[in-house]
Amino acid sequence: MYDVLIIGSGPAGLSAAIYAKRANLDVRILEKNMFGTGQVAESSEVDNYLGLPHSNGFDLGDKFRKHAEGLGVEFITGEAAGIVKEDGIFKITLKNGEILESKTVIYGAGATHRHLDVPGENELRGHGVSYCATCDGGFYRGKTVAVFGGGDTAINDALYLSKLASKVYIVHRREEFRGSKQYVDKLMNTENIEPVLSEELKNIEGDTKVQSVLLKSGRKIEVDGVFIAVGMNPLTDILQGTVDIDASGYIIAGEDCVTSLPGFFAAGDVRTKKLRQVITAAADGANAVDSAIDFLKNSR
Numbered sequence: 234m235y236d237v238l239i240i241g242s243g244p245a246g247l248s249a250a251i252y253a254k255r256a257n258l259d260v261r262i263l264e265k266n267m268f269g270t271g272q273v274a275e276s277s278e279v280d281n282y283l284g285l286p287h288s289n290g291f292d293l294g295d296k297f298r299k300h301a302e303g304l305g306v307e308f309i310t311g312e313a314a315g316i317v318k319e320d321g322i323f324k325i326t327l328k329n330g331e332i333l334e335s336k337t338v339i340y341g342a343g344a345t346h347r348h349l350d351v352p353g354e355n356e357l358r359g360h361g362v363s364y365c366a367t368c369d370g371g372f373y374r375g376k377t378v379a380v381f382g383g384g385d386t387a388i389n390d391a392l393y394l395s396k397l398a399s400k401v402y403i404v405h406r407r408e409e410f411r412g413s414k415q416y417v418d419k420l421m422n423t424e425n426i427e428p429v430l431s432e433e434l435k436n437i438e439g440d441t442k443v444q445s446v447l448l449k450s451g452r453k454i455e456v457d458g459v460f461i462a463v464g465m466n467p468l469t470d471i472l473q474g475t476v477d478i479d480a481s482g483y484i485i486a487g488e489d490c491v492t493s494l495p496g497f498f499a500a501g502d503v504r505t506k507k508l509r510q511v512i513t514a515a516a517d518g519a520n521a522v523d524s525a526i527d528f529l530k531n532s533r
């Protein structure tokens with residue numbers, strides 16, 4: 234039985250692992266995909282992580298992981314399918330049927346890409362529809378693409394794609410972008426990016442690959458690729474009935490990462506919080522371990 238089982242190997246999980254290891258706790262990270270570093274790997278540029286300006290998201294995630302590996306943190310590849318607490322012990326059942334036992338759990342499973350649920354989106358996924366500009370942008374060299382969304386992710390995606398594609402449309406449903414001023418300014422000053430405001434996607438057209446997008450106003454834009462960046466859904470389905478979750482699916486917890494279930498802590502994007510960034514996820518990892526240490530001391 235472990236002292237701490239961390240679920241998720243994004244910045245929250247990796248930071249928690251470093252703090253747990255340095256506190257001499259018997260810790261493991263459970264991760265769905267081997268060598269994971271979470272969503273940060275998908276960011277073309279992270280410019281607001283203290284001390285590491287102009288970082289490429291993939292490289293930054295890799296640095297976090299190497300830090301944890303360097304301290305001897307062990308990783309288990311597997312997907313949690315259910316979590317119960319019985320007689321003061323957490324039993325985490327994996328999809329392959331294996332059961333892990335731990336005195337505490339730090340849940341940092343993050344979030345998945347939200348969909349727009351329009352005709353053509355599912356059918357043309359992988360054939361011109363993508364949720365990750367840094368993963369798929371390379372296929373659109375010299376082509377025309379449209380990015381949907383108005384937050385930092387959509388803006389960063391548009392900026393990244395502008396270096397590859399000949400033309401980038403960024404379509405947002407409001408009159409103004411939601412993203413940081415610094416990124417919006419850069420967007421507005423990039424010649425091959427055309428903002429399309431107060432517009433929404435009606436459907437994505439094409440037989441075997443994307444050919445155009447039809448907007449709700451009736452405007453049609455011919456594109457080779459569509460990048461959807463309209464936010465995330467927290468990965469908390471397996472926790473229904475186990476711990477308190479808000480109406481949007483986030484685990485209710487404060488800065489100390491303490492949840493309604495004693496010994497179960499929420500860290501990173503899955504937690505109710507105002508600002509979801511790499512630095513706030515890393516901070517959660519540290520706070521979650523501090524709370525786990527208090528819990529372990531008090532339950533002796």
Ligand code: NAP
Pocket residue numbers: 276278279280281349381382383384385386387389405406407411433462463464465508509510
């Ligand atoms: P977000 O800030 O929640 O933005 C989602 C965007 O999608 C919003 O503009 C929203 O429109 C739009 N949207 C949502 N549902 C929609 C729908 N059904 N139809 C049309 N548009 C829809 O999400 P995010 O951009 O992924 O960012 C998440 C967090 O990560 C933020 O805190 C962000 O600052 C941070 N982040 C930081 C960086 C960086 O610093 N490098 C990079 C990426 C993300 P409304 O504006 O109308 O709500």
